[in-house]
Amino acid sequence: MINSSTKLVGLLGDPVEHSKSPLMHNAVLEKLGLNYRYLAFQVKSEEVKEALEGIRALGIKGVNVTIPHKEAVINNLDDLSKEAELIGAVNTIENKEGRLIGHNTDGQGFVRALAEEVGFSAQGKKILIIGAGGAAKAVAFQLGLEGADELYVANRTFETAANLASNLEEKLNLSKVEALRLEEEYLKNNLPKLDLIVDTTPIGMYPQIDVEPVIGDELIEKASLVTDLVYNPVETVLLKRAKKLGVKTVSGLGMLIYQGAIAFEIWTGQEADVETMKDAILSQLEIRN
Numbered sequence: 001m002i003n004s005s006t007k008l009v010g011l012l013g014d015p016v017e018h019s020k021s022p023l024m025h026n027a028v029l030e031k032l033g034l035n036y037r038y039l040a041f042q043v044k045s046e047e048v049k050e051a052l053e054g055i056r057a058l059g060i061k062g063v064n065v066t067i068p069h070k071e072a073v074i075n076n077l078d079d080l081s082k083e084a085e086l087i088g089a090v091n092t093i094e095n096k097e098g099r100l101i102g103h104n105t106d107g108q109g110f111v112r113a114l115a116e117e118v119g120f121s122a123q124g125k126k127i128l129i130i131g132a133g134g135a136a137k138a139v140a141f142q143l144g145l146e147g148a149d150e151l152y153v154a155n156r157t158f159e160t161a162a163n164l165a166s167n168l169e170e171k172l173n174l175s176k177v178e179a180l181r182l183e184e185e186y187l188k189n190n191l192p193k194l195d196l197i198v199d200t201t202p203i204g205m206y207p208q209i210d211v212e213p214v215i216g217d218e219l220i221e222k223a224s225l226v227t228d229l230v231y232n233p234v235e236t237v238l239l240k241r242a243k244k245l246g247v248k249t250v251s252g253l254g255m256l257i258y259q260g261a262i263a264f265e266i267w268t269g270q271e272a273d274v275e276t277m278k279d280a281i282l283s284q285l286e287i288r289n
């Protein structure tokens with residue numbers, strides 16, 4: 001029941017109507033009997049500052065932030081978590097008695113999913129990241145923070161990979177960081193045996209579910225574990241290939257759930273029920289393989 005004690009959390013973005021977050025968060029709030037509601041707010045870029053002032057004025061407990069505002073909100077926040085500061089982007093805002101704290105739970109959600117699903121820890125590992133966009137940045141910094149030993153970033157546009165690699169090198173203390181061209185032959189012949197490959201490109205995402213992955217079988221076989229950030233479909237062509245080759249896989253669904261679970265914990269102080277969150281997301285996906 002909504003009453004005068006109901007607390008509000010939500011999402012700022014543009015567009016927001018395709019977001020899976022409202023159903024996911026409301027399902028778990030209801031399951032745990034918490035008197036909160038989660039709403040999606042479509043906010044234009046020129047109104048981000050006013051939206052954040054509104055959060056303070058109305059006592060909204062917190063929000064997720066999505067495209068295109070993840071970087072723009074930073075200037076109007078009071079503090080940043082270590083992750084948000086390193087990544088330079090915020091996906092979760094906590095309203096701590098009027099002080100707005102920016103967090104980034106994307107990378108944390110990614111590593112928590114790997115830990116929960118296959119017991120993977122980044123400590124001392126050699127990892128190839130395909131793509132160098134916003135999600136790659138969050139994942140790369142978190143893997144670095146968790147103690148990864150060697151990080152390789154391969155991207156279609158080499159300059160973007162080079163920028164991310166030099167950013168990682170400057171801010172973290174890793175044994176090795178290298179930007180690479182996304183060329184199968186070169187990667188296959190020059191990379192060491194890998195503990196993990198993370199595909200952060202949108203290739204294979206619904207509705208283009210049959211598009212070939214950017215990496216071939218020989219490169220896939222260099223790794224012990226392959227993950228795709230795409231979660232719709234849950235099992236992409238890349239993951240199907242990897243499975244067939246006997247390589248362990250983790251889908252992007254876990255990252256989506258755990259980034260939300262960590263935000264939920266920040267706002268409510270309570271552990272989220274991830275199974276309820278997962279069911280809520282799966283009920284919204286076009287393809288649930």
Ligand SMILES: NC(=O)c1ccc[n+]([C@@H]2O[C@H](COP(=O)([O-])OP(=O)(O)OC[C@H]3O[C@@H](n4cnc5c(N)ncnc54)[C@H](OP(=O)(O)O)[C@@H]3O)[C@@H](O)[C@H]2O)c1
Binds near residue numbers: 155157202252256
């Ligand atoms: N599971 C989750 O919770 C979660 C969270 C965040 C994002 N994601 C997913 O991750 C994906 C990337 O998101 P993002 O925000 O990082 O996007 P982004 O900032 O636009 O970056 C996209 C990256 O993919 C590369 N790319 C795009 N199309 C390509 C193609 N045809 N061939 C080779 N490379 C290609 C881009 O390379 P260039 O630099 O050359 O353009 C860029 O490096 C999306 O599918 C998104 O849904 C999932």
